Amino acid sequence: MTKPTSFESAIPSPTPARRGGDASDRAAIVRDESGLITTAPPAEHAILVGVELANRPQLLGLDDSLDELALLAKTAGVDVCGRITQRLEAPNPATLIGTGKLDELQLMVLESGANLVIFDDELSPRQQREIEKVLGQETKVLDRTALILDIFARHARTREGAVQVELAQYEYRLPRLTRAWTHLARQAGGRAGGAGGGVGVRGPGETQLEVDRREISRRIAFLKRQLDEIRKHRDQHRRQRRKSAIPVVALVGYTNAGKSTLLNALTDAHVRAEDRLFATLDPTTRRTELPSGHAALLTDTVGFIQKLPTELVAAFRATLEEVTEADVLIHVVDASHPNMEGHIAAVEEVLEELDAGEKPQLMVFNKIDRLESDPEALAQLHDQLRDYPYAVAISAARHTGLDKLRTTLDRLLRERMIPVDLTIPYHHGDLVALAHSHGFVESEEYTEQGTRLRGRLPVDLAGRYRAYWTNRQAPFPLENGPVPTHPSSPTHSHEETDHE
Numbered sequence: 104m105t106k107p108t109s110f111e112s113a114i115p116s117p118t119p120a121r122r123g124g125d126a127s128d129r130a131a132i133v134r135d136e137s138g139l140i141t142t143a144p145p146a147e148h149a150i151l152v153g154v155e156l157a158n159r160p161q162l163l164g165l166d167d168s169l170d171e172l173a174l175l176a177k178t179a180g181v182d183v184c185g186r187i188t189q190r191l192e193a194p195n196p197a198t199l200i201g202t203g204k205l206d207e208l209q210l211m212v213l214e215s216g217a218n219l220v221i222f223d224d225e226l227s228p229r230q231q232r233e234i235e236k237v238l239g240q241e242t243k244v245l246d247r248t249a250l251i252l253d254i255f256a257r258h259a260r261t262r263e264g265a266v267q268v269e270l271a272q273y274e275y276r277l278p279r280l281t282r283a284w285t286h287l288a289r290q291a292g293g294r295a296g297g298a299g300g301g302v303g304v305r306g307p308g309e310t311q312l313e314v315d316r317r318e319i320s321r322r323i324a325f326l327k328r329q330l331d332e333i334r335k336h337r338d339q340h341r342r343q344r345r346k347s348a349i350p351v352v353a354l355v356g357y358t359n360a361g362k363s364t365l366l367n368a369l370t371d372a373h374v375r376a377e378d379r380l381f382a383t384l385d386p387t388t389r390r391t392e393l394p395s396g397h398a399a400l401l402t403d404t405v406g407f408i409q410k411l412p413t414e415l416v417a418a419f420r421a422t423l424e425e426v427t428e429a430d431v432l433i434h435v436v437d438a439s440h441p442n443m444e445g446h447i448a449a450v451e452e453v454l455e456e457l458d459a460g461e462k463p464q465l466m467v468f469n470k471i472d473r474l475e476s477d478p479e480a481l482a483q484l485h486d487q488l489r490d491y492p493y494a495v496a497i498s499a500a501r502h503t504g505l506d507k508l509r510t511t512l513d514r515l516l517r518e519r520m521i522p523v524d525l526t527i528p529y530h531h532g533d534l535v536a537l538a539h540s541h542g543f544v545e546s547e548e549y550t551e552q553g554t555r556l557r558g559r560l561p562v563d564l565a566g567r568y569r570a571y572w573t574n575r576q577a578p579f580p581l582e583n584g585p586v587p588t589h590p591s592s593p594t595h596s597h598e599e600t601d602h603e
């Protein structure tokens with residue numbers, strides 16, 4: 104994508120998305136003089152700051168949340184050299200933590216030689232500014248959101264991913280253009296218009312900060328237009344997919360739960376699965392065969408985390424539509440994680456935010472190989488499975504429990520289909536074949552009027568059989584369009600790769 108030159112000169116780009124390679128993973132987060140995040144050699148030593156607010160429900164405890172922040176820091180190549188926490192009745196509007204705590208933090212920074220402070224909670228632009236004032240120019244102040252944005256930027260491998268991260272970074276940055284940007288440098292000679300500037304062209308007196316803001320807003324608008332194009336393309340792609348009436352199953356779950364490993368185990372996807380947070384950003388879809396003989400399309404996509412910034416969810420709408428448009432979800436859970444329950448709740452929260460909370464879910468408790476030495480935990484897990492209508496325990500890495508997973512997925516898909524009783528004229532053998540390949544045929548008889556089929560059909564297909572309901576009466580309205588004279592057979596052959 105090309106950037107406007109004026110923009111390039113005015114605003115350094117956010118962290119460039121990296122394509123492949125691991126060496127630069129060791130790079131660390133720093134801010135350039137403009138305040139934007141960029142990568143640099145590993146020389147970052149950070150102190151983590153966590154706050155527990157009396158009236159705020161937390162999915163993870165203070166320490167667990169900071170452990171997770173430490174993992175995020177590690178993923179970004181930052182070395183953690185200390186942490187500090189505070190329990191508060193209410194946040195300090197100016198500095199989040201209390202003044203005494205801030206002094207303590209300053210001392211800790213000096214003693215440890217840290218050059219970075221990372222807050223586990225999102226800082227308001229004002230709080231960030233005030234804290235920076237106290238800690239001085241040498242110490243960078245980041246929050247969890249900025250850290251996640253940086254990791255996302257490193258892991259984006261497609262244009263779609265890169266555009267989404269860049270947009271999220273600029274939207275995060277826009278209200279935070281302060282410090283280095285407040286030099287109030289006048290534009291050289293007021294070139295933008297001066298005395299002769301036309302209407303709407305601002306002349307001398309415009310500050311650098313305002314110019315920067317305007318450039319960033321322009322860039323945001325440009326990125327949004329690009330994303331609209333991407334979304335249109337994805338939409339078309341999905342519509343195509345829907346025509347084939349193959350159910351789409353999205354793998355969702357907390358980051359690092361094993362979604363990509365599971366996709367690889369169930370298909371020949373060969374997607375990258377790694378022991379780090381947010382290894383996957385870009386969706387990959389692969390076809391898999393189920394024991395019933397039916398096919399399903401499995402989509403692996405970005406993982407979730409507690410305190411996932413809303414801007415990020417909004418910016419990743421194109422990617423996350425793979426989740427919202429799926430027929431069913433496989434919710435992958437790391438059953439060996441001490442915070443399993445908190446992770447499940449965090450995923451449910453994000454699903455709610457995406458309006459996907461009501462989709463049928465197959466709960467997959469992964470990594471049970473790690474529970475082998477703990478029979479009690481394993482028994483407890485098996486008890487827990489009963490809380491869910493569809494749940495299995497597996498090890499994606501060792502390929503244990505995958506058959507059970509496949510049959511359970513088959514059952515779930517079958518139970519969401521609608522029961523049908525059809526009499527199909529003999530010249531519509533194609534519709535009989537379609538029912539066999541995409542539905543569950545429980546009985547088949549040959550009558551004078553045609554083939555009588557009883558069983559279940561996917562909702563998406565049922566409309567095509569409207570005219571052939573036995574006794575001419577569907578038990579409910581079927582509004583899936585007219586019955587085609589030559590119903591096209593669904594495409595079985597195409598295997599999809601959205602992005603590699």
Ligand SMILES: Nc1nc2c(ncn2[C@@H]2O[C@H](COP(=O)(O)OP(=O)(O)OP(=O)(O)O)[C@@H](O)[C@H]2O)c(=O)[nH]1
Binds near residue numbers: 356377380384404498
């Ligand atoms: N012991 C064990 N490790 C597993 C299992 N499944 C996945 N892992 C490991 O868990 C780590 C994360 O796996 P991924 O498949 O990348 O997880 P993900 O959910 O795709 O993670 P993100 O893409 O980062 O959100 C990798 O190191 C995997 O090897 C399992 O069944 N047992």
Ligand SMILES: [Mg+2]
Binds near residue numbers: 362364375376382
């Ligand atoms: Mg993954």
